Structures are given as C-alpha cells and as structure tokens.
Amino acid sequence: MNKNYIIVGGSSGIGFEITKQLSESGNKVIVLSRSKGNLDTLSNVKHISFDITSELMPEITVDSIDGFAYCPGSINLKPFHGLKLADFQQDFEVNVKGAIKTLQHFVKQMKNHGNASIVFFSTVAVQQGMPFHASVAVSKGALEGLTRSLAAELAPKVRVNCIAPSVTDTPLASRILSSEEKKEASGKRHALNRVGTAEEVAKLATFLLSNDSSWMTGQIIGLDGGMSSIRPL
Template sequence: MTGLDGGTVLVTGGVRGVGRGVCAAFAGAGAHVVACARHEPQDPPAGVRFVRADIRDSGDLERLAAETGPVRAVVGNAGGSPPLRAAEGRARTHAKIIELNLTAQLLLARAFYGPLRDSGGTLTFIGSVGAVRPSPGTAAYAAAKAGLESLTASLAAEWAPEVRVNCVRAGMVRTERSALHFGDGRGLEAAGRAVPLGRPAEPREIGEACVFLASDAASYITGACLPVHGGGEPPSYPSARGAVDGSAHESAHGGDRKESGRDL
C-alpha cells in the first residue's frame, strides 16, 4: 500500500515524455491524476484529467490550484531545454530556460503550499544529473536544475513537518524528444551503453521513483535528491587513460563504452 489510493496527484507537463510516465505510475498506484500543460494534447493519457495551465503564470497557477482541489501530491515535471551553447542564442532565451526550470517551480510550490499543508502531502521536483556535473550545450538548464536542488532543500526545511519536499535527479530518459540531443535512435542507444545499467531510463521508471517519494514508504524522507540514473555516467579519466594505454577504459567498464551524451 502506498497511501495514495483515491488521492489526487497533479503532474505538470504530464502529457508527454517523462511527465506521461509519471502520470501512468501514479494512476497505477490508485491515485486520481491531473495533468497540466500549456496546450491540450491530442492523445491525453488514459484515465488522466487534463487542465490547461502555464506554470510560469501565477494567475494560471491560482486557477490550476482551484480546479485541482484537495491534492495529495504534486510533481513539478514541466521543464526542459533545447541544445543551446552558452555564448549562442539570444540572452532572453537563456533567461526563459532558467525561468521555466527554476523560477516557475518556486511559483508552483507557492501556489500549492496551502493544499499540500492541509493534506500533509508531498511535492516532488524532477531534477537532472546536469545539476551536479558539467553540461556543455545546456548550461542554463543545468544551472537551473542545480538551483532546483537548493530550492528542494530549503522548502523541505521551511515546510516540515506538514509538507515533504524531494527531488528526483534523473539521468538520460528515452522520450519522443531524445533526438534533439542524441540524433537518431542509435545515438541514444550508444549513449545508454555508457551507463552502468546499459540503457537509458523509460519514463515510467522516473514515475515509479516519484510514487515512492510520495508514498508512506518514504514518510521520513524530505529534502532529498534521489538519483535515478542507472548508476550515472562514467567519469572522463578512464577514457583519457585508455587513449594512452589502450586498456584502462575497457578494464573499467567491461567493454568499449563511450561517454554518454547530455541528459534530457
């Protein structure tokens, strides 16, 4: 038993990719799931109620909270970034990436603090391994995700014991947008082979971690960032040594595994 049966769970960005997997996991745990996004999907997730909302808009968030009603858990999943090097693109584009992935998450938390406090509920953010390692090509996104981990810890301390706040530090995930970062399917599979578990995550696997953090089984967990990355990406030094002696990389990883690409 998860303690989620019959409770309402809101998932932002819940109509595709990781968010869709999170919705499926909570629905499987017996929750009533509400998904929000800026645009109504043509194929909404089965058994999930959709509410249109832009989480960057405080007015939309107030309306979303009213339409959602009493809520047992909130998952802040909406976010992301196209590949964009730090010295390229418009300054406003970088600022909007940070706004979506960090500022909007604070607005979301504020909008749902009251309902979550009343229910003794949980707030879970979807973070990224980019928060704790260099992310060339997605610098603004990674910086925002680093800030999200700090926000998680601060909110957990401020809102305890009524609301538990945690973060899932996700690695690479197979979604319909993977090609933006990895090219065709072969690129994603090659990157996945560099992960100790040998593959990228499926969206529902991220969702199952969110279900755990929202469940009674995690009742003493708050302020945590749970790594869900298949063991993480290998460090660069085995590759550097392998280039010199031809053996260190193979010994370290049991085969010829190249370093993975960027997370999504």
C-alpha cells in the same frame, strides 16, 4: 484509500507515465499542461489547459492534495559563448519560475493536509559537470536549492524531494535520441550501457509521492545509470 495528485506537465514523457501509474492505482489526478495528449486513455484524470510561461494561473479549487509533481523541463545544449541571456531566462522560466508559481497556488492545501509530498526534477548535469549544459544546469541547480529550502520550511507536514536523471527516452530528448545509433552511443556513456525510460523515472516519482517514502525529504536522488558516481572500465 484513493488520493489526489497535481501533476504539472503530466500529458507527455515522464509526467504522463506518473499520471498513468497514479491513475491505474485508483487515484485522482489533475494534470496541468498545454496539450491533452493521450490523457483520454486514462481513468480518474482531469486535464486543465495551462502554459507554465503564462503569468496567470487557472482557477483551480482542490480541497485536499496528497502530492504534487512538477515535470516540465528543457534541454538547451549550446556552447557557453553561443548562449544569450534570453536562453538562460527561458530555461529559468520553464524549470524554476513555473515550479514556484504553480506550487505557490497549491502549497496551502498541502500544508493543511499534513502528510503531502512534492517531487521536482533536476538533471545529472548539475552535480556532474558537462560541456554545453551551462544554461540548463544553472536553472536545475536553482531547483535543487529550492528543494532543500522547502523541505526544511515545510517539514514535517510536507516532504520535498528531487530526482536528477540522466538522459531519458522521452519526447523532450527526441532530438538527441533521434536514432538507434544515437541511443546506443548515449547509452555507452553510462555504466549500465543504456539510456533510461520514462516508466523507470516515473516509478521512482510515484514512490516519492507515496507514503512508502514517508521518512525521506530534502533529497536529490540520482537516477542516471551510474553516470554521477561510476566510471566504467
């Protein structure tokens, strides 16, 4: 049976790959994002223009929602002494406040549905301390806390899980993966000797959004080439 999904930030990077995989399986997807990107190349996809830093949500009426994924993120890598409070505030706006605002708009329909799934995105840098990641780790750490709290509060009707990737080859990471040399150097920091792809992360997200993961909730799942648990020799 075809399902209905909300993907926030679904026009680029991992979000676009999630939208693509869901639509190719015959599902209907509503994408909220600033730009439309290549969404016209996909079937069963409706785009709604929305900036997550805006205070107002667009008017969206959906009778039933099977799954919700919040994909916007930030990579704000600076030494702690160079970070201003505004940097922390901006990362929190994008990673946490935007997730709360959009999910609150749809959570009632998901609870009424009775068998829905929510997917958030964190980073390996929350559990694996890394220099220059203070601002993004603070906000993504808050999102991990939100994942567990909502998983407890919304069970058993709604499952909530979070993926914590390492660096992934997406437009968001283009500045730090801007050449083959940089990609190779970044890949060598991982046990599997390469960076991840948007398609790989999206496959895990679509699994978590589906009934195939129906006995999984409250989990922070590392998808990081082994970085969080393995030290290559």
